[in-house]
Amino acid sequence: MTGGPFQNIKYEMTMFIKSAYRICPSSGDEPDYREIIPDANMRRRMGRIVRMGVAAALKCTEPFPDISIGAVIAATSMGCLADTGKFLDEISDRNESMLNPSPFIYSTFNTIAGQIAIIKGIRAYNMTYVNRGNGFSDALVDAWLCLGEGKDNILVVSYDESTPVSTAIMERLGCNYIPDAEAVAFLFSSSDGYPCPDPLEGCLDPGTRLAGMRDMGMNVCSADLLYRQFISGVN
Numbered sequence: 001m002t003g004g005p006f007q008n009i010k011y012e013m014t015m016f017i018k019s020a021y022r023i024c025p026s027s028g029d030e031p032d033y034r035e036i037i038p039d040a041n042m043r044r045r046m047g048r049i050v051r052m053g054v055a056a057a058l059k060c061t062e063p064f065p066d067i068s069i070g071a072v073i074a075a076t077s078m079g080c081l082a083d084t085g086k087f088l089d090e091i092s093d094r095n096e097s098m099l100n101p102s103p104f105i106y107s108t109f110n111t112i113a114g115q116i117a118i119i120k121g122i123r124a125y126n127m128t129y130v131n132r133g134n135g136f137s138d139a140l141v142d143a144w145l146c147l148g149e150g151k152d153n154i155l156v157v158s159y160d161e162s163t164p165v166s167t168a169i170m171e172r173l174g175c176n177y178i179p180d181a182e183a184v185a186f187l188f189s190s191s192d193g194y195p196c197p198d199p200l201e202g203c204l205d206p207g208t209r210l211a212g213m214r215d216m217g218m219n220v221c222s223a224d225l226l227y228r229q230f231i232s233g234v235n
Contacts, residue, residue: 015144016193017186018153020230021060023052026180031055037119045102046115047083049161052183053112054119057157060185061120070151071125073142074113075135075158077177077219081166083107112157125151133218134209140199147190158223159183160216176215184223186230194233196226 023030036055037043043051053074061069087103105111110128117126125146129138136158143154161181162170170177188196211218 013148013190015140015147015196015199016189016191017196017226017230018189018193019060019063019187020185020227021056022182022184022224022227023056024180024182024224025052026182031059042119047080047086047103047107049080049082049159049181049183050112050115052161052181053157053159053185054115056159056183056185057112057116057155058119060187061155064153064187067153069120069122069124069153069155071127071143071146071154072113072116072122073126073139073146073154073156074110074128075139075156075219075223076109076128076130077132077135077160077216078166079109079130080107080111081161081163083111085163085165112159116155116157131219133211133215133222135219136222137199137208140196143188144199147188152189152191154188155185156188157183157185158220160220170216176217178217178220182220182224184220184227186223186226194230197229 033043033051033055034040036058037046037051046054057072061067083103084107087099087107090099090103109130110126113126113128116122117124127139127142129135129142131138139156139158143156146154159182160178162178167177167179
């Protein structure tokens with residue numbers, strides 16, 4: 001790769017997918033969260049999309065219980081919208097006093113990446129990308145850079161959800177968005193697995209970047225497409 005912001009990068013390598021897991025309730029792909037997150041109190045405090053993102057990551061790494069995760073990277077268009085809505089409703093209903101901290105804690109963008117690190121005891125690089133429809137492509141580039149720095153077993157989770165309010169706003173603005181909720185997790189390696197397409201291609205294409213500014217669903221849809229390619233390639 002030459003030219004542009006990556007002109008000085010010397011990494012010449014292929015990024016491989018070791019494992020992937022998708023949770024998409026609208027397609028009937030939803031596990032029993034009690035088996036994946038056995039702590040009932042933790043599970044109860046988590047919002048729906050947080051449970052989905054954490055569970056997807058845990059199931060993705062399940063085939064490799066002894067590996068050391070080199071980084072946790074999350075990607076989202078708009079974050080945890082349901083918990084954000086609950087937090088804003090409480091601010092209004094309680095006149096900004098005596099607020100329940102849980103909706104705020106679980107509404108922040110880095111909640112899922114943080115929860116994954118806490119549950120699995122990962123003391124490594126932890127990053128969340130919030131960039132409309134371009135979040136997943138940015139996360140892929142970061143994963144590629146991490147592998148180039150010598151890290152291995154990079155865990156990437158893409159997630160998004162919709163609410164009645166967000167759907168109404170997106171329709172009013174003329175932006176595309178996902179109809180329900182979805183979370184997709186990948187475990188990337190520099191040595192073995194299913195070859196991943198060059199992550200820089202989409203990141204550097206001006207047309208793709210511009211489309212991602214209006215298509216809020218592109219973040220998780222791009223992850224879903226890569227997941228389908230991985231499943232087709234390994235089966």
